[in-house]
Amino acid sequence: MKPLLSVRNLSTRFDTFDGSVYAVNDVSFDLKAGETLAVVGESGSGKSVTMLSLLGLLPRSTWVTGSAIFAPEGFELDLLSVSKAELNSLRGNKISIIFQDALRSLNPVMTVGEQITESLITHHQYNKNGAHKRAVELLEMVGIAQPDKRYYAYPHMFSGGMRQRAMIAIAISCTPDILIADEPTTALDVTIQAQIVELTRRLQQDLGIAVIWITHDLGVVAGLADRVMVMYGGTGVEIAPVDLLYENPGHPYTAGLLGAIPSIAGSSADRLVSIEGAPPDLFQEPRHCQFAWRCRYVFDRCWKEKPPGYIISPGQVVKCFYDGREKTPRVEE
Amino acid sequence: MITMKEQRNENNKNDLTGLLIDEESDRNIRARLWYIWRLLWRDKSGLIGLIVFLVIIFSAIFAPMLAPHDPLKIDLHASRQPPIWTEAGNPEHILGTDNLGRDLFSRIIYGSRVSIMVGFLGVSIAFSLGMMIGLFAGFKGGRTDNLIMTVTNMILALPYLVFVVFIAAVLGRSLLNVVLIFGLTNIPIFVRVTRGEVLRLREEGYIEAAISIGQKTPAIIFKHIMPNLIGPLITLATFEMSAMIFYEAGLGFLGLSVPPTVPSWGNMLAEGRQFLTVFPWMSIYPGLAIVITGFSMNLFGDWLRDVLDPRMRRMKK
Numbered sequence: 201m202k203p204l205l206s207v208r209n210l211s212t213r214f215d216t217f218d219g220s221v222y223a224v225n226d227v228s229f230d231l232k233a234g235e236t237l238a239v240v241g242e243s244g245s246g247k248s249v250t251m252l253s254l255l256g257l258l259p260r261s262t263w264v265t266g267s268a269i270f271a272p273e274g275f276e277l278d279l280l281s282v283s284k285a286e287l288n289s290l291r292g293n294k295i296s297i298i299f300q301d302a303l304r305s306l307n308p309v310m311t312v313g314e315q316i317t318e319s320l321i322t323h324h325q326y327n328k329n330g331a332h333k334r335a336v337e338l339l340e341m342v343g344i345a346q347p348d349k350r351y352y353a354y355p356h357m358f359s360g361g362m363r364q365r366a367m368i369a370i371a372i373s374c375t376p377d378i379l380i381a382d383e384p385t386t387a388l389d390v391t392i393q394a395q396i397v398e399l400t401r402r403l404q405q406d407l408g409i410a411v412i413w414i415t416h417d418l419g420v421v422a423g424l425a426d427r428v429m430v431m432y433g434g435t436g437v438e439i440a441p442v443d444l445l446y447e448n449p450g451h452p453y454t455a456g457l458l459g460a461i462p463s464i465a466g467s468s469a470d471r472l473v474s475i476e477g478a479p480p481d482l483f484q485e486p487r488h489c490q491f492a493w494r495c496r497y498v499f500d501r502c503w504k505e506k507p508p509g510y511i512i513s514p515g516q517v518v519k520c521f522y523d524g525r526e527k528t529p530r531v532e533e
Numbered sequence: 534m535i536t537m538k539e540q541r542n543e544n545n546k547n548d549l550t551g552l553l554i555d556e557e558s559d560r561n562i563r564a565r566l567w568y569i570w571r572l573l574w575r576d577k578s579g580l581i582g583l584i585v586f587l588v589i590i591f592s593a594i595f596a597p598m599l600a601p602h603d604p605l606k607i608d609l610h611a612s613r614q615p616p617i618w619t620e621a622g623n624p625e626h627i628l629g630t631d632n633l634g635r636d637l638f639s640r641i642i643y644g645s646r647v648s649i650m651v652g653f654l655g656v657s658i659a660f661s662l663g664m665m666i667g668l669f670a671g672f673k674g675g676r677t678d679n680l681i682m683t684v685t686n687m688i689l690a691l692p693y694l695v696f697v698v699f700i701a702a703v704l705g706r707s708l709l710n711v712v713l714i715f716g717l718t719n720i721p722i723f724v725r726v727t728r729g730e731v732l733r734l735r736e737e738g739y740i741e742a743a744i745s746i747g748q749k750t751p752a753i754i755f756k757h758i759m760p761n762l763i764g765p766l767i768t769l770a771t772f773e774m775s776a777m778i779f780y781e782a783g784l785g786f787l788g789l790s791v792p793p794t795v796p797s798w799g800n801m802l803a804e805g806r807q808f809l810t811v812f813p814w815m816s817i818y819p820g821l822a823i824v825i826t827g828f829s830m831n832l833f834g835d836w837l838r839d840v841l842d843p844r845m846r847r848m849k850k
Binding site: 255257288289290291292293296297299301303304305306307308309310318319322323367370371 | 737738739741742743744745746747748749752756757760761764
């Protein structure tokens with residue numbers, strides 16, 4: 201089956217006064233209809249920038265190369281080469297995004313309800329009454345009590361969790377094919393976080409939306425995702441089905457991340473393993489493996505060329521020369 | 534069927550609990566007025582400011598009906614009469630008469646017309662043009678923005694009163710000139726505030742969110758930027774209006790505002806100046822009118838600033 205979204209060799213570069221920032225380098229991934237792809241990585245690893253590049257939401261002095269074939273039923277186009285008007289008609293309609301800080305994402309002088317009707321009116325040619333009804337329905341769908349009254353509430357009257365629910369209502373209002381969730385639970389406490397995760401999963405099943413969930417919390421990933429992409433230094437270093445990733449991480453960085461999760465069952469004598477060193481300097485154009493500085497298994501070849509993607513088991517692609525046993529180059533498949 | 538009184542009690546009850554109020558009632562106009570009244574009642578200084586301001590506007594509009602005398606009628610037999618409550622007071626002239634025997638009370642009532650006109654029209658010109666130029670500069674950015682802001686800052690760098698006096702001296706004395714002078718010279722302040730707000734608002738998350746749901750630029754300007762601009766600009770407008778009324782009186786005092794035949798507070802101050810030590814009432818009452826007007830508008834402006842921010846609506850005790 202054809203993937204819903206097929207991203208190939210996506211690179212994003214910002215031109216700043218201090219030089220170019222290579223924020224995303226050669227990211228490739230597929231997204232199937234209805235599945236959940238988690239994108240994990242530390243701050244500055246290019247998770248958000250990758251998604252913003254796809255939606256054309258970056259400032260003007262940005263260079264994006266590569267391709268992103270978006271192929272829902274009926275048509276097919278490259279997100280990175282369509283016109284601004286076409287992209288405008290897709291945004292909020294076929295592809296929606298929710299951001300980390302829901303309060304900042306809601307206009308303080310408009311009622312929550314009005315903000316939900318906005319994208320309905322823009323994309324679906326709903327009239328005002330129809331949009332109103334639908335907005336109340338949506339508020340109910342995302343689990344807000346007394347939706348007909350909350351329609352008239354302003355964002356500051358909502359709690360953090362409710363705001364994020366309202367954002368989700370806006371995002372799913374046009375029943376998009378893809379929902380990009382950019383760390384939507386980071387600003388929330390753990391119980392609310394669980395509720396939002398649960399809500400997203402339910403809506404996804406009901407509406408058949410594919411979700412790209414950006415997070416740095418591997419705990420959330422385990423319960424939510426079908427597949428995981430691990431990003432490091434602007435590159436997707438490993439993509440794998442979630443079970444495979446936890447059982448048999450193929451990249452030293454993934455292994456390092458998994459080693460750094462505290463376990464409630466572990467004894468207090470076990471220290472958490474941290475990854476030595478700091479994330480790479482993105483001002484340099486990458487010519488070799490970005491993880492080489494911090495990798496325990498680093499050898500000559502790692503400093504000479506960028507590792508291509510190796511398929512190490514069904515559905516698991518790893519960008520690393522080291523095969524896990526000894527310092528010998530992996531055979532390309 | 535609930536009666537109005539029950540509805541009111543219901544509103545008050547909700548209010549006391551501090552919880553979310555039934556927002557649906559906001560839709561009908563009567564409830565909305567009632568709501569504004571409650572906001573005013575809570576903030577007494579805003580209420581007083583508004584009432585005084587409304588009285589002044591009322592007297593400006595209905596001056597011919599309210600004034601007991603013709604403000605221009607000269608009666609040398611009745612000149613320099615003190616106010617009614619002094620021993621020599623004449624019951625004909627409540628606040629006394631000036632050097633030429635014109636009724637001070639009537640002149641003050643007519644004088645409010647000049648002040649209110651200059652304040653309203655001047656602010657309307659500065660507000661509308663300033664907002665448009667500021668929006669344009671903030672959105673266009675780059676060179677256009679630089680050019681507009683350089684000119685704006687240059688005008689702001691000129692000593693304001695000297696600038697105004699210079700223009701007034703060149704253009705001559707008429708109401709239209711005074712309105713234009715204050716309107717045009719206040720544009721830079723509105724440009725600066727608008728542009729600053731636009732630059733700040735453009736970086737807000739909800740603007741990015743609006744773009745991410747496919748909203749086009751005009752929709753973003755009108756639905757997201759403008760409503761957020763109105764609050765600070767309206768507040769600025771009330772303060773600027775009271776400042777204009779002060780400055781107009783100042784110009785009048787210098788003999789650069791409306792022609793001396795028109796009764797205005799500034800002109801009255803100028804005429805009373807030479808009698809300040811012997812017949813102080815000729816200057817005191819127009820002076821009081823100026824002070825009360827400015828003060829009431831500042832009180833009202835303060836209240837407006839709080840109310841126009843929806844975040845403040847439910848929180849104020």
